[in-house]
Every structure is written in C-alpha cells, then in structure tokens.
Amino acid sequence: MKASVKSQALRNLAVVAMVATPCVSAFATNGYFSHGYGMKAKGMGGASVAMTDNAFAGANNPAIAAWAGNRAEVGVDLFMPERSMERTGSTAGLDAKVTSDSTSFFVPEFGYNRAISDKLGVGISVYGNGGMNTDYAGGQLGCTGVPNTNNVLCGGGRLGVDLQQLIIAPTIAYKVSERSSLGVSPLLVQQIFKVDGLQAFDNPGAPFPNMTGAPGNVTNKGYDSSTGVGLRFGYLNKLSDKLTIGASYSPKISMSKLSKYAGLFAEDGNFNIPENYTFGASIQATPNVVIALDYQHISYSAVPSIANPSNNAAALGSANGPGFGWGDVNATKLGIQWQASASLTVRAGINVGDNPVKSRDVTFNILAPGVVTTHYTLGATYALSPTSEITAAYMLAPSNSVSGSSLFNGIGFPAGNETIKMNQQSIGIQYGWRW
Numbered sequence: 001m002k003a004s005v006k007s008q009a010l011r012n013l014a015v016v017a018m019v020a021t022p023c024v025s026a027f028a029t030n031g032y033f034s035h036g037y038g039m040k041a042k043g044m045g046g047a048s049v050a051m052t053d054n055a056f057a058g059a060n061n062p063a064i065a066a067w068a069g070n071r072a073e074v075g076v077d078l079f080m081p082e083r084s085m086e087r088t089g090s091t092a093g094l095d096a097k098v099t100s101d102s103t104s105f106f107v108p109e110f111g112y113n114r115a116i117s118d119k120l121g122v123g124i125s126v127y128g129n130g131g132m133n134t135d136y137a138g139g140q141l142g143c144t145g146v147p148n149t150n151n152v153l154c155g156g157g158r159l160g161v162d163l164q165q166l167i168i169a170p171t172i173a174y175k176v177s178e179r180s181s182l183g184v185s186p187l188l189v190q191q192i193f194k195v196d197g198l199q200a201f202d203n204p205g206a207p208f209p210n211m212t213g214a215p216g217n218v219t220n221k222g223y224d225s226s227t228g229v230g231l232r233f234g235y236l237n238k239l240s241d242k243l244t245i246g247a248s249y250s251p252k253i254s255m256s257k258l259s260k261y262a263g264l265f266a267e268d269g270n271f272n273i274p275e276n277y278t279f280g281a282s283i284q285a286t287p288n289v290v291i292a293l294d295y296q297h298i299s300y301s302a303v304p305s306i307a308n309p310s311n312n313a314a315a316l317g318s319a320n321g322p323g324f325g326w327g328d329v330n331a332t333k334l335g336i337q338w339q340a341s342a343s344l345t346v347r348a349g350i351n352v353g354d355n356p357v358k359s360r361d362v363t364f365n366i367l368a369p370g371v372v373t374t375h376y377t378l379g380a381t382y383a384l385s386p387t388s389e390i391t392a393a394y395m396l397a398p399s400n401s402v403s404g405s406s407l408f409n410g411i412g413f414p415a416g417n418e419t420i421k422m423n424q425q426s427i428g429i430q431y432g433w434r435w
Helices: 003-022 062-066 407-411
Strands: 071-088 096-099 107-113 120-130 134-136 159-175 181-194 224-238 243-250 276-286 290-300 328-337 346-353 375-386 387-406 417-434
Touching: 062 159, 062 224, 062 243, 071 387, 071 407, 120 181, 224 346
Parallel strands: none
Antiparallel strands: 071 096, 071 107, 071 417, 107 120, 120 159, 134 159, 159 181, 181 224, 224 243, 243 276, 276 290, 290 328, 328 346, 346 375, 375 387, 387 417
C-alpha cells in the first residue's frame, strides 16, 4: 500500500512539472540554453556530465542513470534577467532608451531515477530552455511622422518575444562493465513562440521597404507551436576511485515549422534545436572535496533562423533570410563541492561561455539579447533525513553589452548606433528524496 501511494505521488509530481514548464519562459544563459540542469549542477556552474548524485540524467548525461540509484527531485528557479537597449546618434529622430518590463520568472524542473538492477537504471527528466521573454513598452518614437506612436523597432504597440521549449527525456542506462556505462534519452520536445511589435518588417509600405516574402506572417500572430523528437547519448567511466569522466551528445533536432511566423524565420518558419555536446570529469580531490570540470559546445551556427546574419540581402522567411546572426557557444564549467558535515554539502562554480551576438546583428537581438558570458554560482544541500534533502542554488551573471550600427541605417534611415545589454540572477530550491 505504501509503495502504491509513493508511486502515485511521483506520477502526480511528474504531471505537475510537465504542465507547469510550458508556462515558463525567459530562461537563457549559454545562448538560450540554461547554464545547468538540476539545482546541484546549477550550484556548480553547470558542471554535471561526470556527477552521479542527481536525477537529471536525461538533461545532463543519460549514462548517469545507471549509477544514480532510486531518487526523485523537484525544484523551481526564480530567474531574474534585466534587458535594455539604447540607440544614439540618429539624425532621423530615432534615438531611444528602453528597458524590458518583464524581470522575474519561475522555472520548474523535475527528475526521477530508478535502479532496475545493479546494472540497469531508468528515469525521466523534465526541463526547459527559453528565449528571455522580452517585453518593451511602445510609444517611444514617431517613425512615420506621428510622435510617440511607435516602439523602438518602429512597429505599433509593445515590442517583445517569447520562446519556450519543453523537453521530456525518458532515459535508460546500462553498465557495460564494473566501471562504465552507456545511456540514451529520447528527447520529446514542444516549443511555443510569439512576437509582437515588428510591423515595420511586415511590408507595411512607405517609408519602409519590403522585407518579408510572406507578409502577414511576421508579427502579432499570437502563440504558435511546433514539435520534434531527438536523442541524447551518454557515456560515463569511473576510471578510478578518484577520477570519473563523462560525455553526452545530442544531434540537431528537426522541429515542425512555426507556420504563423513563416515570414520571419528562415526556411518558412523553421526553428530547429542545435546540435550540442559536453564532455568533462570529476575528481575526488580529498575525502570531502569533489572538483568537476565540463566543456560544452552548442552549434547555433547550424540553424539558419538563429545563425543567418541579420543583414543578409534576402527576404525574411526565405532559406537565406535574415536571422539573429548567432555564432556557436563554447562554455567551460568549473565547480567544487565540499562535504562540510554529515548533513551539509556546499558548492561553488563558474561558467564562462561565448557571446553569440555580433555587433552587426544588434538590431535583431534587441528582441533576444543573450549576451551574458560569465556566471558565478553558489549552492548547498542539507539532509533532512537519511532519505530526504533540500538543495538551493544561486547564480549571478554580470552585465554584458554589445554595440553596433543600427540595421535601419541599411534601409535608408540614419539611425546611428545601438547597444543591447543584459544581466541575470537566479535563486532556486529543490526537494529530493531517495529510497
């Protein structure tokens, strides 16, 4: 009877996490990927590919599921980004300065792992990625000669974007030897997207040039959704009692098209999830201290809607249509974990990645200024009992900015230069239990 109640509770928690996650947005650190998955990883700068003390194998390294035992973890982050833009030097009355009004978001996550035998482990991870949910007020400019009628990109009303990706990752892992394991996670993905305030890019007529090949499918269409199925592969090897190595790899995930925005995203509304891989190691430096180091690569440059330069001489929505101009992100994640007492474990970490945004693409990236590069993290776990624990994590990403010539200069408007800026904080808590 008790086992049945526990199983039902786990199913209920999974449902809650799956339902709640699509309601969340604004999560972005290494580009639009999170700096880490699971509060323990988040406290260590995201270093996780060779750590086996969590239930997020499907997000970090599927091979971990063979070692993680019977455990479940449910948590939520309060994510607090600040985004702003400024345009100066315009001789067309387009100077502006505005800050996004949306500054705090809840980001839930859930992980479950079960040891089927000494060699076989299974689990499920539910997590998300997002595109920062910018929300800028309208009425700063008079791009068509009427004062205070346009937003900073010369559209009508508020300006903003919302990208949300929900990933459900069932996982299976098997120990192929006493010290090594292989794992795989099918990735079941749903994403939703909307953008408002881009009327100036939707062939509105003079004084703006035609910019899209699919007018009416650029902006203010409400939410559209797409789905896709991918894979994540994992490997883990305990080379010795003190050294563990791990690696994970996920090929590009082909998503169905966001047809409502076929006039905005390249390839008629394609927005695929880029290939990404991570490899790393954890070292038991002393009986009470573990050091973990990961290297992650995210291939944004292979997704045209993300990577195409914004100054491409092609219609929006076409195969070579303008995009956000993002380059690949390489992130190094370093974390340290100290067992301070029988009940308390403390963590610290740093995550340093590339800024994917180039100066030529500043205008498009007013919508999604994912320009932060460095993340400092702290975390701790307190054991409430032999089978339950509370974990907390904090992240600070200091302000970073990118400046460049406004895209409007290239279409006949002397608009000067633009600067986009972003900083982030997050604080999260997670409850976990083992059996």
